[in-house]
Amino acid sequence: MKLAEQPGVISFAAGMPSSKVFPIERITAACERVLRRDGSAALQYAASEGFAPLIDWVVAHLSARGLHIRPEQIIITNGSQQGLDLVAKSLVDPGSPVLVETPTYVGALQSFAPYEPELIGVACDVEGPLSADLAARASALLREGRAARFLYLLPTYQNPSGRCISPARRADLAGVAALLNLPVVEDDPYADLWYDEPPPAPVATLLPEGTVYLGSFSKILAPGLRLGYLAAPLALVPRLLQGKTAADLHTATFNQRIALEALGEDFLAEALPAVRHLYRERRDMMLTALERAFPDRRLLDWTRPGGGMFIWARLPQGWDAAELLPLASSRGVAYVPGAAFHAGIPDPRTLRLSFVTVEPSQIDAGVTRLAEVIREAERSAPGIGRC
Numbered sequence: 001m002k003l004a005e006q007p008g009v010i011s012f013a014a015g016m017p018s019s020k021v022f023p024i025e026r027i028t029a030a031c032e033r034v035l036r037r038d039g040s041a042a043l044q045y046a047a048s049e050g051f052a053p054l055i056d057w058v059v060a061h062l063s064a065r066g067l068h069i070r071p072e073q074i075i076i077t078n079g080s081q082q083g084l085d086l087v088a089k090s091l092v093d094p095g096s097p098v099l100v101e102t103p104t105y106v107g108a109l110q111s112f113a114p115y116e117p118e119l120i121g122v123a124c125d126v127e128g129p130l131s132a133d134l135a136a137r138a139s140a141l142l143r144e145g146r147a148a149r150f151l152y153l154l155p156t157y158q159n160p161s162g163r164c165i166s167p168a169r170r171a172d173l174a175g176v177a178a179l180l181n182l183p184v185v186e187d188d189p190y191a192d193l194w195y196d197e198p199p200p201a202p203v204a205t206l207l208p209e210g211t212v213y214l215g216s217f218s219k220i221l222a223p224g225l226r227l228g229y230l231a232a233p234l235a236l237v238p239r240l241l242q243g244k245t246a247a248d249l250h251t252a253t254f255n256q257r258i259a260l261e262a263l264g265e266d267f268l269a270e271a272l273p274a275v276r277h278l279y280r281e282r283r284d285m286m287l288t289a290l291e292r293a294f295p296d297r298r299l300l301d302w303t304r305p306g307g308g309m310f311i312w313a314r315l316p317q318g319w320d321a322a323e324l325l326p327l328a329s330s331r332g333v334a335y336v337p338g339a340a341f342h343a344g345i346p347d348p349r350t351l352r353l354s355f356v357t358v359e360p361s362q363i364d365a366g367v368t369r370l371a372e373v374i375r376e377a378e379r380s381a382p383g384i385g386r387c
Contacts, residue, residue, distance in 0.1 A: 010366035011334045012353040015159060015309070021275045022222045023262060030261035034254070042254045048245045050076025050229070051256040057263060058215070058229050065191070066201040067213065069231045075244055076251045080189055080216040080228030082244075084111035087185050087212055089243045090236065091149045092117045097141050099151040099182075101129050103341035103350070105159050108152055108187065117149070119343035126303075128155060128165035131172035138180045150183040150212075156199045157190040157308025160341045160352040164306055167200040174206035182210070189216035192272055194307035195280035209233050217259055220272065225255045279309065279356050282363065286311060286355040289367035299374050302353075311353040312338070315374070321351040324377055333369040
């Protein structure tokens with residue numbers, strides 16, 4: 001991020017939504033209405049579970065996606081990142097196994113790390129985790145007398161890979177988890193950012209009693225409000241709530257009320273199509289620029305995400321994206337090396353490209369700079385960018 005902040009650098013590194021889509025006027029009006037109507041309550045302490053009307057909104061939102069949750073299963077969190085921490089705090093002990101995708105969200109790895117789990121990567125293809133590999137790894141742990149605490153999934157337009165687990169694969173994974181009594185933690189912040197067609201129903205719809213589902217307002221409203229939520233089986237809620245209360249008593253009362261007021265009954269239907277259009281347009285621009293810069297894909301290959309914010313790319317065998325980054329930044333382009341997104345043996349060839357925060361006029365220029373850097377590294381073989 002420091003490299004990306006240098007003057008003149010076109011950054012494909014930012015893992016955040018475009019500030020152009022923030023509903024500033026709507027939030028301003030919501031602040032005024034909340035303070036006039038409910039100012040005293042909005043500025044007071046509140047229930048640890050969250051603001052009841054916002055919980056009801058979450059219940060209705062999830063029901064529309066096929067996930068039928070009771071209000072008492074919901075906790076409003078300080079961003080979905082806090083949900084990851086609460087899950088780890090509640091379920092992980094030092095040395096306990098946790099299964100994750102390959103690659104997976106680096107923020108989840110950071111949330112789990114303080115609780116000292118043994119992180120075990122599950123092999124994946126373009127459709128997501130391989131159910132056979134999941135079954136083999138979970139079964140091997142059971143034979144050792146060490147059941148995995150949970151499987152962590154980010155199934156819909158994953159950060160970093162952009163992939164979306166297919167309906168058939170979701171069913172296979174849920175079947176394995178049910179058979180082996182393996183809890184699932186489903187992190188789903190990008191599900192509303194679909195471009196080509198709506199995503200499949202959440203994994204939690206297939207395994208409702210065995211899944212903790214995490215959602216976020218950051219991608220549909222604004223990340224500065226720091227609002228997320230989790231939906232958990234009733235038996236687990238008291239433990240999660242205890243951890244929440246100990247951490248911060250409750251999520252900011254004022255922010256919860258502002259979010260509910262801003263969302264109203266029409267925000268998603270009115271605003272999300274425009275967000276999807278802007279993001280889809282920028283995705284298409286980056287894909288076109290990549291095709292033009294690397295027509296044979298010999299020096300760089302990449303994914304075509306159906307939603308979300310990221311394109312996952314891979315350099316040739318033997319290259320290292322982290323070693324290449326200083327040269328790239330010196331030439332005015334930045335990205336995130338992919339090694340940190342792996343729980344086990346990293347793939348140093350990988351890199352993450354974010355397209356949503358980059359102005360259209362800069363996307364082609366940034367990809368052109370990246371192509372020049374990679375070709376310069378190729379000419380300098382076996383030097384820059386090589387393992």
